[in-house]
Amino acid sequence: MSNAASTTIRNRGVAFTAQFGLLVVFGFLIILFTTQSSFFFTADTLRTIINIEIAPMLIFAMGLTVVLVMGDFDLSFAATGGLAAYTIAAMVINHNFHWAIGVILALITGIAVGIINGYLVAYRNTSSFVITLAMSTLLFGFEQIWSDQKVIQGIENQFFLNLNSISGLWNIRVGVFIAFLVIVGTWILLDKTELGRFMYAVGGNPEAARLAGINVKRLRLIGFVVVAILSVLVGILGVAQSGTSIPRQFDGLLLPAYAAVFLGTSVFKPGKFNVGGTVIGCLFLRTIKVGLLSWGLDTAWINITQGLILVLAVLLGKLVQSKS
Amino acid sequence: MTASLLQVTEITKQYPGVLAASKVSFRLDGGEILGLVGKNGAGKSTVIKLLAGIIRPDSGSIAVEGEPIVLANPHDATVLGLSFVHQEFAIAPGLSVAENILLGLGYPKQTLGTIDAKLLNKTARLMLQEIGLSSVDPSSQIDGLSIAEQRMVMIARGLAAKARVLVLDEPTASLTNSEVTNLFRVLRKLAELGTAIIYVSHRLDEIFAITDRVVVMRDGQVKYDGETKKLDRAKLIEHIIGDASGVDIEHRRAARGITAAKSETDVLTVRNLQLNGVIEDVSLSIKHGEILGVAGLVGAGRTELARLIFGADRRDGGTILVNGQAVTIISPRDAMKAGIVLLPEDRRHQGLVMNFDLRENITLPSLDKNRRIRWLPLPNKSNEIAATNVAIAALSIKASGPKHPIAWLSGGNQQKVVLGKWLARAASVFIFDEPTHGVDVGTKEEIYQLMERLAQAGNAILFISSEFPELVGVCNRVIVMTEGRLVGNLCGEDVTESKMLDLCFSISSVK
Numbered sequence: 001m002s003n004a005a006s007t008t009i010r011n012r013g014v015a016f017t018a019q020f021g022l023l024v025v026f027g028f029l030i031i032l033f034t035t036q037s038s039f040f041f042t043a044d045t046l047r048t049i050i051n052i053e054i055a056p057m058l059i060f061a062m063g064l065t066v067v068l069v070m071g072d073f074d075l076s077f078a079a080t081g082g083l084a085a086y087t088i089a090a091m092v093i094n095h096n097f098h099w100a101i102g103v104i105l106a107l108i109t110g111i112a113v114g115i116i117n118g119y120l121v122a123y124r125n126t127s128s129f130v131i132t133l134a135m136s137t138l139l140f141g142f143e144q145i146w147s148d149q150k151v152i153q154g155i156e157n158q159f160f161l162n163l164n165s166i167s168g169l170w171n172i173r174v175g176v177f178i179a180f181l182v183i184v185g186t187w188i189l190l191d192k193t194e195l196g197r198f199m200y201a202v203g204g205n206p207e208a209a210r211l212a213g214i215n216v217k218r219l220r221l222i223g224f225v226v227v228a229i230l231s232v233l234v235g236i237l238g239v240a241q242s243g244t245s246i247p248r249q250f251d252g253l254l255l256p257a258y259a260a261v262f263l264g265t266s267v268f269k270p271g272k273f274n275v276g277g278t279v280i281g282c283l284f285l286r287t288i289k290v291g292l293l294s295w296g297l298d299t300a301w302i303n304i305t306q307g308l309i310l311v312l313a314v315l316l317g318k319l320v321q322s323k324s
Numbered sequence: 325m326t327a328s329l330l331q332v333t334e335i336t337k338q339y340p341g342v343l344a345a346s347k348v349s350f351r352l353d354g355g356e357i358l359g360l361v362g363k364n365g366a367g368k369s370t371v372i373k374l375l376a377g378i379i380r381p382d383s384g385s386i387a388v389e390g391e392p393i394v395l396a397n398p399h400d401a402t403v404l405g406l407s408f409v410h411q412e413f414a415i416a417p418g419l420s421v422a423e424n425i426l427l428g429l430g431y432p433k434q435t436l437g438t439i440d441a442k443l444l445n446k447t448a449r450l451m452l453q454e455i456g457l458s459s460v461d462p463s464s465q466i467d468g469l470s471i472a473e474q475r476m477v478m479i480a481r482g483l484a485a486k487a488r489v490l491v492l493d494e495p496t497a498s499l500t501n502s503e504v505t506n507l508f509r510v511l512r513k514l515a516e517l518g519t520a521i522i523y524v525s526h527r528l529d530e531i532f533a534i535t536d537r538v539v540v541m542r543d544g545q546v547k548y549d550g551e552t553k554k555l556d557r558a559k560l561i562e563h564i565i566g567d568a569s570g571v572d573i574e575h576r577r578a579a580r581g582i583t584a585a586k587s588e589t590d591v592l593t594v595r596n597l598q599l600n601g602v603i604e605d606v607s608l609s610i611k612h613g614e615i616l617g618v619a620g621l622v623g624a625g626r627t628e629l630a631r632l633i634f635g636a637d638r639r640d641g642g643t644i645l646v647n648g649q650a651v652t653i654i655s656p657r658d659a660m661k662a663g664i665v666l667l668p669e670d671r672r673h674q675g676l677v678m679n680f681d682l683r684e685n686i687t688l689p690s691l692d693k694n695r696r697i698r699w700l701p702l703p704n705k706s707n708e709i710a711a712t713n714v715a716i717a718a719l720s721i722k723a724s725g726p727k728h729p730i731a732w733l734s735g736g737n738q739q740k741v742v743l744g745k746w747l748a749r750a751a752s753v754f755i756f757d758e759p760t761h762g763v764d765v766g767t768k769e770e771i772y773q774l775m776e777r778l779a780q781a782g783n784a785i786l787f788i789s790s791e792f793p794e795l796v797g798v799c800n801r802v803i804v805m806t807e808g809r810l811v812g813n814l815c816g817e818d819v820t821e822s823k824m825l826d827l828c829f830s831i832s833s834v835k
Contacts, residue, residue, distance in 0.1 A: 194691045194701040201688055204677035211636060211674050212689040212745065213660040272679070 022267045033291035049290045055175035056234045060257040061278045062186040063227035068273045071203045072128040077231040078254040079139035080113050084235025089152040089245035099160040106232050114228030118221030155243035164240035175237040187275040259310050266313040327390030329354045329520050335384030344370040346544040357521045359535035363764035365722050365734035367544040376408050377401040407487030409478040411494040422448030422462035425481050451480040455510045472499045491522040565766045576797030585614035585800045591784035592753045597642035602628050604808045610784035617799035618788045619824040625808035626788045630755045634666035635659040663752040675742035683712040683726035690748040715744035736767040755786040772798050792821040
């Protein structure tokens with residue numbers, strides 16, 4: 001009897017670790033950084049964590065979560081976002097169009113990229129990994145030719161720049177609030193709608209999903225279009241932040257976004273991609289980066305730390321899954 | 325007294341909410357064929373998994389030739405000479421038959437360490453001859469073999485591993501009569517050579533035909549352990565279900581007074597259905613309240629027929645009418661809209677999402693029925709839970725509740741979940757493809773009664789089965805398929821097992 005009771009307690013412990021282990025580590029880290037560095041837990045540092053990089057990473061990671069839920073990869077989102085940013089900047093500065101024309105053009109291009117990815121992967125039954133890698137290479141090549149690898153700067157339309165300026169609310173960037181809306185939207189999509197349930201079913205067993213009357217191909221295509229549209233949004237925010245487009249602007253976010261989403265599978269719903277987990281993953285990686293920077297460590301060590309954490313988190317997730 | 329080859333002593337395995345095995349003890353001697361029977365969820369699979377080292381017991385011990393052993397993983401079991409052919413056995417696709425047979429047992433090597441393909445194929449060929457499968461080329465790809473042949477290859481694997489104990493879980497599923505006869509011949513030969521065999525099956529005829537001794541499990545416990553010849557069918561069923569209420573399937577037709585359907589109007593009409601090379605010009609119709617059986621041997625095209633009607637595969641020709649109206653069906657979605665649903669043959673791969681829980685699986689095709697606001701596609705959890713509880717009660721699914729992980733359910737209970745998925749939808753045509761495959765006697769009867777209830781409510785039922793006695797026991801009418809064609813239509817007193825078999829072999833014998 002006591003044996004059974006201790007088993008139950010152990011199972012509960014395992015379940016708790018599975019769902020909230022990463023959160024505990026996160027809390028511990030914040031305390032560590034705060035005690036070890038006098039200027040970590042200050043309004044300025046918090047703002048740094050939030051204002052720089054986090055919005056594009058969160059928005060990318062949301063799109064990525066949607067496709068990964070269905071078992072597909074998308075490696076082209078950074079390129080799509082970069083091209084969108086370049087398109088807007090080029091339209092305004094080089095061709096003297098209204099910024100809205102640039103945004104519309106970027107959106108059309110982005111949606112086309114999503115449809116082509118989705119069509120080739122879902123309807124032509126090709127590997128999403130290969131197709132989106134190819135798409136990414138293709139888009140970068142196109143951007144290289146078009147931009148001649150030059151930075152475009154000098155957008156001055158105040159309304160456009162206000163899309164991602166520092167807002168009056170706690171001096172937080174507008175983009176962060178937009179990212180928040182994207183998070184809520186993705187959460188509603190995946191966790192609250194029939195579409196979301198179907199998407200998880202497609203990821204779990206596409207054939208059973210199809211035989212349950214779900215249009216699997218269309219759903220997968222929608223996933224790629226969602227990623228593409230969100231990537232364009234990142235592009236828009238990127239240009240609006242500084243009025244500038246840099247070639248391959250979002251390359252550096254491709255792998256961190258993946259890391260965050262996979263890290264997220266170790267929180268809330270163990271072993272499953274989920275919106276809450278992705279958010280924690282993003283914040284966690286960002287906090288570590290800022291925290292280690294505040295200790296004066298250079299980026300090489302930050303990369304090493306983040307890599308190790310990802311491996312450990314995934315291992316922990318697996319371990320917990322096999323125990324329960 | 326010498327120690328038994330295998331001795332299981334008081335092993336217990338507890339899952340959250342379920343006591344899967346409770347102080348299970350039995351022994352097994354060399355050369356003995358032991359039948360392990362029981363309802364789904366009785367604990368048979370748990371015992372097999374414990375022996376295979378897939379799961380570990382909470383308490384109790386296992387001894388081989390008197391030596392206590394610890395089975396921490398499947399490799400330990402292989403090393404000790406325990407070999408398994410699981411119900412849903414795993415082949416390594418892409419490898420040859422020979423490579424599969426000797427997988428993990430050490431391929432013969434040449435001097436440089438590369439695989440000696442010649443010797444490998446030669447060894448494998450010997451094994452194949454041993455089990456009467458000499459027609460199969462050991463160098464051919466295993467994916468190209470039929471399921472029955474693949475199962476035999478897995479048995480050859482047991483031979484190659486020089487198994488002392490061979491465990492077969494539902495080995496005759498999807499095997500034809502002659503293949504079953506051949507399997508039995510091989511098993512007897514193995515037993516004569518001293519191999520001990522554990523034979524798990526729901527087909528009681530086979531238990532009587534092949535086993536020396538029977539262990540009956542119920543609710544995780546051993547309820548009977550004795551010689552097979554001291555039992556008769558009725559007694560065995562009584563041990564399995566726990567009371568004498570089980571109706572013997574062969575007498576079911578008479579007992580239930582099943583006759584031709586009363587109604588004259590067709591619910592489902594299929595005309596000239598065609599899938600080139602697979603289904604040739606099949607026409608059929610099912611009336612209100614009628615259960616139409618489809619008999620045939622493996623490969624006769626029955627599953628393909630079901631999938632075409634359901635839109636799971638694209639047909640090359642033919643029309644489908646529901647209640648007299650022609651319907652366009654090019655996807656399962658279209659079929660569902662037209663009121664047709666399919667319970668697929670392969671529940672794990674086609675029926676269930678294994679990382680979903682019970683509720684999510686049950687409500688998957690009927691989420692639109694569980695909305696809070698009818699026009700808003702947002703599933704309502706409390707509606708879903710209510711619907712799931714209805715299904716759990718209606719089908720007496722053995723689970724702790726709507727949150728029970730689907731992977732933890734036994735085979736028969738998983739099948740009930742697949743059934744439950746479709747009950748919530750308003751459908752008028754139900755296609756059941758081998759619904760009782762791997763399901764115990766008690767659950768089988770529950771499934772028959774469910775089909776009868778659906779028929780009485782005015783629906784049309786298409787019932788595909790390889791077990792002809794159950795078609796006799798349940799169907800108003802039976803059609804017989806051979807090589808993608810309809811070769812017979814049996815009504816009333818003509819619905820007998822021998823007439824079905826006759827028709828099954830009619831075309832092949834003419835050729």
